[in-house]
Amino acid sequence: xxxxxxxxxxxxxxxxxxxxxxxxxxxxxxxxxxxxxxxxxxxxxxxxxxxxxxxxxxxxxxxxxxxxxxxxxxxxxxxxxxxxxxxxxxxxxxxxxxxxxxxxxxxxxxxxxxxxxxxxxxxxxxxxxxxxxxxxxxxxxxxxxxxxxxxxxxxxxxxxxxxxxxxxxxxxxxxxxxxxxxxxxxxxxxxxxxxxxxxxxxxxxxxxxxxxxxxxxxxxxxxxxxxxxxxxxxxxxxxxxxxxxxxxxxxxxxxxxxxxxxxxxxxxxxxxxxxxxxxxxxxxxxxxxxxxxxxxxxxxxxxxxxxxxxxxxxxxxxxxxxxxxxxxxxxxxxxxxxxxxxxxxxxxxxxxxxxxxxxxxxxxxxxxxxxxxxxxxxxxxxxxxxxxxxxxxxxxxxxxxxxxxxxxxxxxxxxxxxxxxxxxx
Amino acid sequence: xxxxxxxxxxxxxxxxxxxxxxxxxxxxxxxxxxxxxxxxxxxxxxxxxxxxxxxxxxxxxxxxxxxxxxxxxxxxxxxxxxxxxxxxxxxxxxxxxxxxxxxxxxxxxxxxxxxxxxxxxxxxxxxxxxxxxxxxxxxxxxxxxxxxxxxxxxxxxxxxxxxxxxxxxxxxxxxxxxxxxxxxxxxxxxxxxxxxxxxxxxxxxxxxxxxxxxxxxxxxxxxxxxxxxxxxxxxxxxxxxxxxxxxxxxxxxxxxxxxxxxxxxxxxxxxxxxxxxxxxxxxxxxxxxxxxxxxxxxxxxxxxxxxxxxxxxxxxxxxxxxxxxxxxxxxxxxxxxxxxxxxxxxxxxxxxxxxxxxxxxxxxxxxxxxxxxxxxxxxxxxxxxxxxxxxxxxxxxxxxxxxxxxxxxxxxxxxxxxxxxxxxx
Numbered sequence: 001x002x003x004x005x006x007x008x009x010x011x012x013x014x015x016x017x018x019x020x021x022x023x024x025x026x027x028x029x030x031x032x033x034x035x036x037x038x039x040x041x042x043x044x045x046x047x048x049x050x051x052x053x054x055x056x057x058x059x060x061x062x063x064x065x066x067x068x069x070x071x072x073x074x075x076x077x078x079x080x081x082x083x084x085x086x087x088x089x090x091x092x093x094x095x096x097x098x099x100x101x102x103x104x105x106x107x108x109x110x111x112x113x114x115x116x117x118x119x120x121x122x123x124x125x126x127x128x129x130x131x132x133x134x135x136x137x138x139x140x141x142x143x144x145x146x147x148x149x150x151x152x153x154x155x156x157x158x159x160x161x162x163x164x165x166x167x168x169x170x171x172x173x174x175x176x177x178x179x180x181x182x183x184x185x186x187x188x189x190x191x192x193x194x195x196x197x198x199x200x201x202x203x204x205x206x207x208x209x210x211x212x213x214x215x216x217x218x219x220x221x222x223x224x225x226x227x228x229x230x231x232x233x234x235x236x237x238x239x240x241x242x243x244x245x246x247x248x249x250x251x252x253x254x255x256x257x258x259x260x261x262x263x264x265x266x267x268x269x270x271x272x273x274x275x276x277x278x279x280x281x282x283x284x285x286x287x288x289x290x291x292x293x294x295x296x297x298x299x300x301x302x303x304x305x306x307x308x309x310x311x312x313x314x315x316x317x318x319x320x321x322x323x324x325x326x327x328x329x330x331x332x333x334x335x336x337x338x339x340x341x342x343x344x345x346x347x348x349x350x351x352x353x354x355x356x357x358x359x360x361x362x363x364x365x366x367x368x369x370x371x372x373x374x375x376x377x378x379x380x381x382x383x384x385x386x387x388x389x390x391x392x393x394x395x396x397x398x399x400x401x402x403x404x405x406x407x408x409x410x411x412x413x414x415x416x417x418x419x420x421x422x423x424x425x
Numbered sequence: 426x427x428x429x430x431x432x433x434x435x436x437x438x439x440x441x442x443x444x445x446x447x448x449x450x451x452x453x454x455x456x457x458x459x460x461x462x463x464x465x466x467x468x469x470x471x472x473x474x475x476x477x478x479x480x481x482x483x484x485x486x487x488x489x490x491x492x493x494x495x496x497x498x499x500x501x502x503x504x505x506x507x508x509x510x511x512x513x514x515x516x517x518x519x520x521x522x523x524x525x526x527x528x529x530x531x532x533x534x535x536x537x538x539x540x541x542x543x544x545x546x547x548x549x550x551x552x553x554x555x556x557x558x559x560x561x562x563x564x565x566x567x568x569x570x571x572x573x574x575x576x577x578x579x580x581x582x583x584x585x586x587x588x589x590x591x592x593x594x595x596x597x598x599x600x601x602x603x604x605x606x607x608x609x610x611x612x613x614x615x616x617x618x619x620x621x622x623x624x625x626x627x628x629x630x631x632x633x634x635x636x637x638x639x640x641x642x643x644x645x646x647x648x649x650x651x652x653x654x655x656x657x658x659x660x661x662x663x664x665x666x667x668x669x670x671x672x673x674x675x676x677x678x679x680x681x682x683x684x685x686x687x688x689x690x691x692x693x694x695x696x697x698x699x700x701x702x703x704x705x706x707x708x709x710x711x712x713x714x715x716x717x718x719x720x721x722x723x724x725x726x727x728x729x730x731x732x733x734x735x736x737x738x739x740x741x742x743x744x745x746x747x748x749x750x751x752x753x754x755x756x757x758x759x760x761x762x763x764x765x766x767x768x769x770x771x772x773x774x775x776x777x778x779x780x781x782x783x784x785x786x787x788x789x790x791x792x793x794x795x796x797x798x799x800x801x802x803x804x805x806x807x808x809x810x811x812x813x814x815x816x817x818x819x820x821x822x823x824x825x826x827x828x829x830x831x832x833x834x835x836x837x838x839x840x841x842x843x844x845x846x847x848x849x850x
Contacts (some may be wrong), residue, residue, distance in 0.1 A: 019606045021599075026532030049609040078602030092706040169829055174446075174731035181444045184474040184510040189458060192725060209829065281703060301723035302615060306599035310734055312828065392828035403737065403817035404594055404634065407602060
């Protein structure tokens with residue numbers, strides 16, 4: 001490696017955890033910005049399947065992709081390079097994976113590490129920065145926020161959330177028009193299950209579908225509020241009496257007063273988190289058994305985090321800008337940081353890029369504040385509405401071909417391996 | 426009633442059965458066209474909650490709605506006047522409801538009967554026409570087709586279907602991008618449950634999301650093909666081996682070889698939860714139990730038939746044009762008929778309005794032809810694709826306000842009652 005090459009290190013970029021409608025917009029921001037600053041940053045190598053790509057030396061050469069293909073990432077959902085759910089061990093207990101990463105990065109002259117993910121991922125990014133320092137391998141680590149759950153601290157909101165929020169608000173508004181039409185002789189109760197893990201941000205977004213008293217959705221069931229069955233059933237009956245129907249949004253992470261999940265499926269993911277899903281039919285069934293109303297239920301599951309066709313313009317812009325900001329921060333030498341979104345004003349909505357230390361972000365969850373939830377626990381407050389409103393603003397429609405969104409699939413050409421050793425993951 | 430009034434009878438319009446994203450576009454076509462021909466057609470009275478409005482003399486005066494409000498129906502999902510699930514008794518066994526309707530129609534000088542619905546509804550429209558003739562009450566009955574299930578005979582396709590088809594194809598494409606990103610370390614199988622009652626039209630539409638061999642969705646489970654569990658599981662394993670993941674669309678009406686519905690099986694899931702209906706989670710659980718793959722599942726339910734935000738332009742146009750055609754047919758004196766869609770050409774797609782006799786349509790279901798299903802029973806054929814493609818073409822986006830579709834709620838002012846008698850329904 002000659003001096004010029006060493007002065008122009010390559011970058012590693014990886015996607016981690018559950019993907020979103022705008023995760024690739026951040027990737028687009030990273031790659032396009034890196035290309036703009038090609039005099040100081042080499043090639044962006046993407047990890048195939050997130051951090052696994054770094055561990056197994058399975059790197060994707062993004063320079064093989066045309067400018068047009070990279071631009072199309074802005075409107076393609078999912079994780080274009082593959083994501084992963086893989087929890088790195090504790091750095092002190094088992095430094096081997098971190099050492100391996102540094103070995104791979106060294107072999108490919110990687111001096112920048114961009115990790116695009118949620119709380120667990122920012123923890124990983126922080127650990128990589130620590131290992132770089134310990135092994136005296138100069139690597140600049142910058143996290144890029146991402147999660148539909150909107151539960152990262154220190155950033156006003158998280159890319160991916162605004163589009164999921166828009167999708168669920170649109171969906172429950174539409175389904176409510178349907179139920180209202182059918183209620184006289186058929187379905188009276190509609191239950192819509194949404195994601196959000198332990199937090200009620202996505203559930204709260206459903207509340208945006210109603211503007212005035214009596215508008216659907218009539219009941220929101222937040223994970224932050226223990227499920228009070230009798231109070232809930234009384235409210236359902238009241239809605240049906242008053243409005244002839246009742247639409248309900250329920251968070252996958254709804255808990256009984258004793259703390260257990262209403263829908264514990266018994267499956268845990270790689271991080272030991274309980275896999276949730278199925279609370280919608282449980283709540284619908286409860287209503288039918290106790291009140292006898294006809295019901296329907298829907299579980300959007302991945303649809304809500306992949307719905308790029310109805311993405312929020314605000315969200316797409318922020319995702320891109322955070323990717324761009326990450327590269328600029330790295331080039332300015334900021335290490336172990338994550339660009340954030342800082343809200344400047346609500347009306348009109350203004351925001352700017354801020355910066356937070358990775359160490360402050362890792363493994364913390366931002367719950368829905370109690371004053372965002374109405375006193376009775378079944379709705380959102382004016383301040384919650386003011387917070388959420390700008391995040392779903394604008395429609396960033398993808399282009400269509402033959403009646404369907406024309407999303408890109410990249411070539412994802414592998415970088416030739418340079419190490420003789422394998423690493424078992 | 427003077428002669429001029431008698432020469433300009435009013436019209437009754439009602440919405441029946443499950444509503445759709447474009448049912449109100451047909452209503453818009455009826456009302457706007459009737460207003461255009463106001464010299465020969467009086468006011469359009471809408472039945473509140475479908476045919477119930479006729480039986481209970483609960484009529485809505487659509488002349489109270491502004492031209493702008495009526496125009497907004499074109500992009501508002503659901504049934505603006507309320508729909509109903511109400512099966513009229515057999516005409517011979519119990520003529521009372523039909524006699525009552527004629528009494529109501531007579532009181533309000535109604536000479537045109539427009540009934541916007543599926544197979545059951547066309548049966549009702551036909552019976553009303555029979556009763557009019559028997560009681561020597563001159564009433565012109567015209568059905569307007571509507572059903573997301575696409576199962577009406579004699580029309581090339583049904584309004585509502587194209588938009589549901591577009592929604593499910595977009596959704597499974599997007600979810601498949603998500604699953605593909607996660608498959609390496611997490612979800613390998615995604616199951617998407619769709620509607621369609623006993624027919625596989627909506628399931629087939631999911632197949633449009635894949636263009637080439639290996640594209641998702643990898644497996645479609647049609648109600649027309651008895652569920653072959655072992656063959657299905659072998660195919661899932663093959664897909665995961667070959668593509669690293671497998672996405673599956675399953676029809677709510679999937680049946681076991683013995684004819685029973687899979688969703689009726691009454692099984693408990695792997696974790697002891699009582700299965701709450703929904704063939705999607707049943708199939709997902711089966712895959713997990715037999716093959717051990719991590720899975721996710723989604724049930725779109727009403728979302729797929731209310732998703733006006735992603736409606737097909739073709740569908741919206743056809744729905745409107747059929748409403749318009751119904752009024753024109755009525756004014757031309759055609760009785761006991763339904764306008765249909767006749768396909769003229771596939772590429773470029775051309776269609777025209779046809780006419781069918783109500784008697785030929787009532788209570789018949791059009792199943793997916795066997796030659797639209799691939800030989801192995803898990804996919805669609807080229808001819809199926811050619812049939813479906815034009816129906817999802819074009820994006821008819823609604824206007825947005827504060828980040829959400831700006832759908833209309835009508836005033837729905839009641840027409841003063843003229844009869845002293847009630848009718849129990």
